[in-house]
């Protein structure tokens with residue numbers, strides 16, 4: 489094989505490249521992918537930060553476009569060697585309609601696959617989600633599970649339904665002949681709850697805590713563990729997977745990988761306190777302050793209010809029956825599949841991930857106060 493100096497320069501396309509995860513993938517590619525010749529960043533909303541990247545040695549092309557528009561996707565994909573498809577509508581709060589979620593997450597993914605097939609792009613990495621597996625509607629725990637752990641995946645919410653269908657499309661497309669006759673190679677990465685710089689829900693919790701005089705109130709038992717992964721490590725896993733797909737096509741093609749790192753297993757709230765604590769917030773209570781039945785009632789009330797108010801105003805609080813079920817069900821992964829298949833090791837230690845996130849919360853909210 490040619491050494492890296494002689495190696496062919498590659499064109500990468502990142503859909504959703506201006507989102508929380510997408511921005512980290514874009515920056516990671518620029519820092520850590522030596523074969524990168526051109527980086528196309530495709531998003532419905534382009535971030536101003538892209539401008540600063542255009543002065544670097546790699547050509548960065550910003551493309552404003554919509555994954556639901558097949559012709560826009562095809563134009564962006566044409567000539568790309570690798571597509572990292574992170575664009576998606578992440579909505580578990582009822583802000584968007586189920587139809588819109590389906591359109592973006594499923595039809596958008598279909599458009600990406602068809603564009604690869606039509607234009608001859610062979611390598612596709614899809615950002616799936618742990619939500620494809622669970623937690624399920626029955627609240628069954630998934631404790632330190634891996635990609636082969638049996639689990640009854642039952643979905644009713646539009647977001648996990650759409651991610652599951654999109655993931656299936658991506659995996660099923662593995663091996664399809666693309667323009668030119670060579671096979672498409674695909675894989676899907678399933679992050680657990682991502683945290684890190686740019687995590688909007690973390691910022692929302694911080695602001696809520698400030699409004700309440702520096703206090704947050706425990707709603708979920710500390711014993712319920714929730715899988716979390718640092719955004720830098722998720723980005724790194726995408727970069728590695730994309731890099732290795734060609735050489736390890738037979739092994740990786742059509743495979744799913746949980747996205748994991750060394751972040752500790754904790755409840756959603758206790759985990760957030762790892763960052764919000766050093767920013768001055770306190771979590772009140774060693775046990776939930778409200779009985780669970782009352783939370784269920786409030787979540788149902790929120791859902792009802794959302795439905796009643798929809799013609800007048802968008803009411804989309806954090807607490808609804810779905811988010812309560814997710815937050816209240818243990819779902820943690822323990823796997824080494826990505827390590828075995830393509831040599832993934834977390835790039836950032838837990839200490840590093842924690843420090844970076846704390847600094848971001850402090851900076852982001854300092855300017856917002």
Ligand SMILES: NC(=O)C1=CN([C@@H]2O[C@H](COP(=O)(O)OP(=O)(O)OC[C@H]3O[C@@H](n4cnc5c(N)ncnc54)[C@H](O)[C@@H]3O)[C@@H](O)[C@H]2O)C=CC1
Pocket residue numbers: 503504505506507508509510530531532533553554555556573574575576577578592596615616617618651678679680681682683
């Ligand atoms: N945030 C999390 O904890 C997790 C996220 N994921 C997945 O990771 C991916 C990225 O999620 P986040 O960065 O958290 O979300 P995000 O909302 O910050 O980023 C998504 C990006 O996709 C873009 N986008 C949305 N609709 C589009 C469309 N029609 N056409 C083109 N671009 C469009 C948005 O403008 C945004 O920049 C998603 O596919 C999501 O399902 C998976 C597991 C966990």
Ligand SMILES: C[C@H](CCCC(C)(C)O)[C@H]1CC[C@H]2[C@@H]3[C@H](O)CC4=CC(=O)CC[C@]4(C)[C@H]3CC[C@]12C
Pocket residue numbers: 578580616617618619680681682689707708756806807808810811812814815
């Ligand atoms: C917002 C939830 C926490 C609020 C609980 C309350 C109201 C009792 O305090 C979040 C708890 C778990 C989160 C989800 C989880 O991390 C998995 C996800 C994966 C994705 O692919 C998208 C995001 C999310 C669904 C994430 C969303 C917020 C939570 C429901």
